Structures are given as C-alpha cells and as structure tokens.
Amino acid sequence: MSHSFLPKPNYTESLRYRAKRAKPLPLFETEYEEKLYNDRLASLEKIRALGTEKLGLSPAEAVYPNGFPFTATLAELRQQGEPRSAEELEASPVTGAVAGRLVAIRGGFAVLQQGGSRLQIYVHKDAVGPDLMELYKALHIGDHIGVRGSLMRTRTGELTLKVQAPEGQQALVFLAKAMLALPDKYHGLEDVEQRYRQRYVDLIMNSGLQVAEEGEEAPRNVREVFVKRAAVLRAIRQFFDERGYLEVETPMLHSILGGATARPFNTHHNALDIPLYLRIAPELFLKRLVVGGFDRVYEINRNFRNEGVSTRHNPEFTMLEFYQAYANYHDLMNLTEELIGFVAEKVNGSTLTHFNGQEIDLGKWTKLSMREAILKWWPSEAGAAPTMEEFDIPGKPANWAAQLRGAGYKFEFKPGDSDGKLIASVFETVAEEHLIQPTIIYDFPLAVSPLSKIKPDEPEWTERFEFYIGGFEVGNAFSELNDPADQQRRFEDQVREKERGDEEAMSEVDEDYVRALGYGLPPTGGEGIGIDRLVMLLTGSRSIRDVILFPLMRPQGKGKEEQKEHGESAE
RNA sequence: GGACGCGUAGCUCAACUGGCAGAGCAUUCGACUCUUAAUCGACAGGUUGUAGGUUCGAUUCCUACCGCGUCCA
Numbered sequence: 031m032s033h034s035f036l037p038k039p040n041y042t043e044s045l046r047y048r049a050k051r052a053k054p055l056p057l058f059e060t061e062y063e064e065k066l067y068n069d070r071l072a073s074l075e076k077i078r079a080l081g082t083e084k085l086g087l088s089p090a091e092a093v094y095p096n097g098f099p100f101t102a103t104l105a106e107l108r109q110q111g112e113p114r115s116a117e118e119l120e121a122s123p124v125t126g127a128v129a130g131r132l133v134a135i136r137g138g139f140a141v142l143q144q145g146g147s148r149l150q151i152y153v154h155k156d157a158v159g160p161d162l163m164e165l166y167k168a169l170h171i172g173d174h175i176g177v178r179g180s181l182m183r184t185r186t187g188e189l190t191l192k193v194q195a196p197e198g199q200q201a202l203v204f205l206a207k208a209m210l211a212l213p214d215k216y217h218g219l220e221d222v223e224q225r226y227r228q229r230y231v232d233l234i235m236n237s238g239l240q241v242a243e244e245g246e247e248a249p250r251n252v253r254e255v256f257v258k259r260a261a262v263l264r265a266i267r268q269f270f271d272e273r274g275y276l277e278v279e280t281p282m283l284h285s286i287l288g289g290a291t292a293r294p295f296n297t298h299h300n301a302l303d304i305p306l307y308l309r310i311a312p313e314l315f316l317k318r319l320v321v322g323g324f325d326r327v328y329e330i331n332r333n334f335r336n337e338g339v340s341t342r343h344n345p346e347f348t349m350l351e352f353y354q355a356y357a358n359y360h361d362l363m364n365l366t367e368e369l370i371g372f373v374a375e376k377v378n379g380s381t382l383t384h385f386n387g388q389e390i391d392l393g394k395w396t397k398l399s400m401r402e403a404i405l406k407w408w409p410s411e412a413g414a415a416p417t418m419e420e421f422d423i424p425g426k427p428a429n430w431a432a433q434l435r436g437a438g439y440k441f442e443f444k445p446g447d448s449d450g451k452l453i454a455s456v457f458e459t460v461a462e463e464h465l466i467q468p469t470i471i472y473d474f475p476l477a478v479s480p481l482s483k484i485k486p487d488e489p490e491w492t493e494r495f496e497f498y499i500g501g502f503e504v505g506n507a508f509s510e511l512n513d514p515a516d517q518q519r520r521f522e523d524q525v526r527e528k529e530r531g532d533e534e535a536m537s538e539v540d541e542d543y544v545r546a547l548g549y550g551l552p553p554t555g556g557e558g559i560g561i562d563r564l565v566m567l568l569t570g571s572r573s574i575r576d577v578i579l580f581p582l583m584r585p586q587g588k589g590k591e592e593q594k595e596h597g598e599s600a601e
Numbered sequence: 602g603g604a605c606g607c608g609u610a611g612c613u614c615a616a617c618u619g620g621c622a623g624a625g626c627a628u629u630c631g632a633c634u635c636u637u638a639a640u641c642g643a644c645a646g647g648u649u650g651u652a653g654g655u656u657c658g659a660u661u662c663c664u665a666c667c668g669c670g671u672c673c674a
Contacts, residue, residue, distance in 0.1 A: 136637065220614095
C-alpha cells in the first residue's frame, strides 16, 4: 500500500477534525481531563511533524505505524542478558529490537513493559542523534515504542538496553500514543470499582511489576491470576483427556430449564417465536450423550443464574461438568481428590495454597456424611444436638430449625418444607463455614436431590456428595438417577414445589430427557465443579470478581430510574 | 432485599470539634542528563458522587437518591 493516498497537508487537520466532531473519546468528565487529552494530541502532532520532516516517514508511519519487527520479547532479551556481566556485554554485545509500553521515564532512562516483563532502556543524544532525542522527549508514560540497541549494565548493575541502531535503521520508533494518562505510577490503580470496570488499566498497572517496598507484601498481580486461570483450564483438560473423556459443547440456550435449581435469565428467539432461557446447567444434555454412547464426557462452559452478586457469585460463571458411565459417587470422590491435587500441582507446583489467611492443603481430604457433619458442628448454644437415629423421625428437623433460630441463627423455612429440605438447611447453617480444608460431604436428602440415585438401603437419602474448601461449596456430584419412571415422578414433585412458591424449583417436566432415560442410561456418576471458585482458591483471591476478567457491574451513568424507563422488561 | 462502610484534582491520598480544599505522581514550561517512586525550579489543575435540608458558614451534620465494597439473605 502506498502512503501517498493520504492527503499529507490535511492529515493533522483531519485528526483534529475527527477529534472535535465525533468527540471520539466520550470520556471527558471535566475540562481538565479534556486538557490532558489535548496535550497528548499536541504531542502526537509534534511526533508526526518530526517523523515526516526529519525521519522520512509518511504521516501514517509517523504516528500509527502498522507494526514493529521485534527480534525478542522483553523476557527473552532479559534472559539473554541476565547471565552476562558488564564486561562480557561490552566485549560481545547482545543486540536486539524490542517493543513495549513506556511505564517510567527518568531522564535518559526509561522503562518498557511488555508481556509481563519490564526492561530499562537508555536513550542518549550521542547514540541516537538529535532528531530521535527530540522524539524521545515528546513521549509520554503509557506510549508504545520500539527500540533497537544493545544490552549494557548501569553503574548499579541493572540490565539496560542502550538504544543505538545499526546504520540505516531507526533506533527509536514511535508505535502508538496513550491519549489518556495512566494512573499514579507508584500507587497504581487502587479503586476497586475502576479496576473491574476498566480491567485493561488494572492489567497495565497491577501486573506485579511495581517497585516492591521493603517488608511490604508482594504487589498485586492481576495478570498472574488470569495466567493461572488459563493454566487451571489447561490442567483440567489434560486430566480428563488422559483418562479418555471427550470434551463436548452442549446448548447454552435452553427451551426447558433443568439440571439445577436456580432462577434463569429469560430471552426469546425471534424467528421461531419461542421463549428461551440461558442455561443454568448442562447436566441433562451431557447425560443424553452418555445415553448415546459417549461413556465419558466433560464440558467447561458458562452457566447463567439470575441471582444476587456477591464475593462468591457472579451471574455468569464457569462450570466444569463431567460424566462417567459405570461409575458411582464413590468413584467420583476418588477422582475429585485426584483432579484437585493434579490441578494444584500443575498450576502452583504444590498442593498447598493460601486463602483468606488460612493454609489449605488441596492434597489432604476428609469425608463426612451430611448427618455426621451436622452432629459434629452442632452449636452447643442451640441446645441438645440431634442424634443419628432422629434423622429418621418425621418432624424432627423442624425442631432443629426452631432450636437454631432460637439460638440466633438466621434460618429461613416455610411451614410445609420437607424434612429433607430442612436437614440440608441445617447442614448449611451449622457446618459450611467450618469446612476450610478439603472436605467431602456425602449422602444428601432425597428432597433436595431430584437427579440423584437413592441409596439402596436408605430410600430417603441419595448417593450424592458436595465438596467444600475454604468454607464454601466447590463441587457437587452424584450417582445419576437412571430410572425413567422415578425421574418422571421427581420432575413432577419439582413442579409441585414450584407451584408451592419455591422459585428455584424446576418448572417443567423435561419429557425428552425422560425419554432419553427410557432408552437406557447406564449406571453413571456425574459431577460439576465451579471453576471460578477453584481459581479463587488456587490464587488466594477473596472475591470471585478477582478471577473473572470482566465481572458484571451495573452500567455506569445509568441510574435505576433511567434503566427502568429504557429497559425492555420493566417489572 | 437488609445492615454497615466508602465516594475530595486524571491517579494515590490529606483537610482536628462545622471555619480560606491541600500534597505527591501525571500534565505544561524550564534546568539537569548513569537514573531507580530520578532530581531541582515554576505554572496550571476542584460541581468535595447527585439533589435537597440545617447553619452566619457544610468535604464535615441530616434526608433522599446514585455507584462501589464487606457481611447477611
């Protein structure tokens, strides 16, 4: 492409015109902010003039070039130079061309940041000449540049790229302007809201590369959290691929909700004119695949639940689900321990992790039945603890609920709640917060487990377990119910619960799923694991928003009123 | 949904019991040019989240709203 198509004299005019006309960056909340932007515009103009008049560049090349042929990443160049002393670098120079973002300027010294690494560069007039020195002076923190030169060590020994190009090459190349000022270079970006809303700034500023103060804890490293998140997904895929599981993708848009109990997001398909839901779980589709003969399947994908936002809940979250034919929940317990240990080793090189001020060993597990857990953690101030036998006595769980409420525990229950439902609530109330070290809680009441197989010897209990780490639920697994008639009845029970006012219960019988079971689901174990929560544990992140790149936030500049006015579904 | 807390310059933070809204970084201009949060000098930068109220006077007290956080549901 020739650059001559660009009307040279008007280029800057057009830039300015576009800036003015379109107000291309609708971000000026104050005049001062706009002034800062205009300063950068002036700097860009200076760089353009310099490039076209002194460096022989076209206007486009001068201000927004289309690339830079770097020879090494900053990390790679660093690696080459690190083992060499000042003398060695002088005797046999290590040269290279690197690109990056300017994050500090100290006289002739500046710091480039790229790919999670930093490298100091040194620009001196004698080495680069007056024109490039002028270009250097027009740069701002935040700009992207490319530089060519050779490594040296400063007086204090810091590895530094001395900018100096071989004949015929430009030593310092302007690559892109930061038109907006970066946050304080020392304190970085602290504002939690802004860190989530403008994750790109968070990633620039909180990449663990800040100067660490002596005795201070390590600087926040948002970049590393998400690098680790990718490593978690990679490790999970490796684990299952090695065991003969097939990774599959099932629908995100469901016409019948199922596989979990939760409030959905509603949407609509125009061409078919039918209501659809964003899926709350992939479960029923994955089991259809096991019916179809994929004996081992797994899926890692998003689920959507139209519920509150908290440090442990985001409306869209990532779930791993896997199913294994001819396995039961005991097999899955072993697999779970293996999986979590494997992932921890892969990601952190250790099963030890630190979360919420606690050291957790993801390689050491304990198992308790739900009933045992209730007995174990029953609070003495709530009066006489339940006994094992009482779990079989109808009406007892309601007494326990009343006891807990009397002792000041918040405990919601409606008259008519089944004993099984109350038992599950009692468990959550008394035990959940204590489950810091990896703990498998097994055998769940039938009433809260509409998709699980009952225990052969205890018809009111199911072969189901959840595992807890750090005080919250991370995964949920069971021997899958495969009797179509029983499944039909349990769906109908759910629909009745729904009609009774339980908003989370399933609202419709998934007849096709019952039909699939009719063709024969082999005995199967299935499990779901919340990936975000697992990443929280492995990275020591206190909030789920710290492990989701763009967590859900209320849109800015729109108050509730305004949203109601313009919203499609104002209720 | 409830309780508590926070919101001050582009960023990070001050401002005593209600009494002239301040500093560092970044920006602009200048000096310096082996610096390490570079340094030195100068200039500039504010709807104290929004709207009301109390008061001679409100960043500060009160009310409502907006946004965020923590805990609970």
